[in-house]
Structure formats: C-alpha cells, structure tokens
Amino acid sequence: GAGVSQSPSNKVTEKGKDVELRCDPISGHTALYWYRQSLGQGLEFLIYFQGNSAPDKSGLPSDRFSAERTGGSVSTLTIQRTQQEDSAVYLCASSLGGTGRGTQAFFGQGTRLTVV
C-alpha cells in the first residue's frame, strides 16, 4: 500500500506473555520510528532506525522491549513478559532520511495493545 501499515490493529494478551507488533514502512523510506501513546498522555518516543546505522534505543522503557528492522524495511517491536502498564497504542512512522528540517514523518494507524 501507499501508507505505513501496522499489524495487528488490535491485540489483547495475558499478562506475562510476549507480543510482536509489526510495521511496514512506506517503500523507500530509510527512517523508521516507534512511539507509544498511553491514555491521556502524549506520544512517547521508543526507538528510531535510520538506514544501516545503529538504532537509537534510548526511549525503550525497559529491557523487556526490543525492536528489529530487517533488510531496512519491515520492523518488529517485541515486548516480553507483558505487564498491564504496557497497554497503549503503539505507533510506527517512517520518513525519507529522518525528520530533518522540512522532512515529514508518516504514521501508521497503530496497534492497540491491551494486557489483561
């Protein structure tokens, strides 16, 4: 498709289980971002991939969170041993070469994760 695609759109999981969230960026976009949107909060930066450079993982809230980007395209965000506080909407965005001045980030519709 033409936009950023995320799957699944909704995920309900039991506390303690692992989950994988997928993001398909726009073709040709070298930069990919993951954000988390909790109820009543703004968007919290998680991780940033830019081309073949080492990812910026500084926003990951704990070592239960990890992300990969294979072949410079699809990305998977993995949350291990999920906790109830992990419940949120996880948003993926991509852009051409990062969000430098004037560059636009395109967002997917997100994955709503509910940990019960």
Place this chain on the structure above:
Amino acid sequence: GDSVTQMEGPVTLSEEAFLTINCTYTATGYPSLFWYVQYPGEGLQLLLKATKADDKGSNKGFEATYRKETTSFHLEKGSVQVSDSAVYFCALLYGNNRLAFGKGNQVVVIP
C-alpha cells in the same frame, strides 16, 4: 530535556467559531515545530510545520507562527467546521531526529 506543553483539556466549540490551541516548547537551539492531527479512526498526519523563527505554517485554514521570544507555536483557525473535530498534537524535532509530542487536545465542533 526538549519538550512540548499543550493546554490542558478538550476544546468544545460551535461551528464557525475561532479556535486557538496553545503550545509552548522548551528546547536547546532552534527546533523545527509541527502540528499533527488525528481524525477519528485515522492515523496521525502532519497538519503544518515551521522550521525557523517567525515562520508561519498554514494548511486547511489553520495557521501557527513560530515565536522564539515566547517559545510558542499556537494553532489557530478563524472559522472551524464540524469536520475539524479531531485530536491535535504539537511537536518539536530535537536531538537525533526525534519528534517530541505534547499530550494532544481533543477538539469537538458542534453544528
């Protein structure tokens, strides 16, 4: 660290009313500033942007001016429509190409 603060709470107003959503920022240097909008059931999309002081971003009748002296980037629209009902996020670009977002404001326009 670099951050964005938006006014608290939802905004409810009548069609054709004037809309203002306040946004102030804290940043080292001169960040780029953005307004994103999230319509019901849709993903975030860029509404407008400004990359340097005194720049005015505009789109779909919305405007925001980058004010360095007041570290603000308030969003305004002179006459809102029901179709403008959405959540609006102010954001700034900082550090290693990261966007920092405000908490967002739900705008509800009543016919």
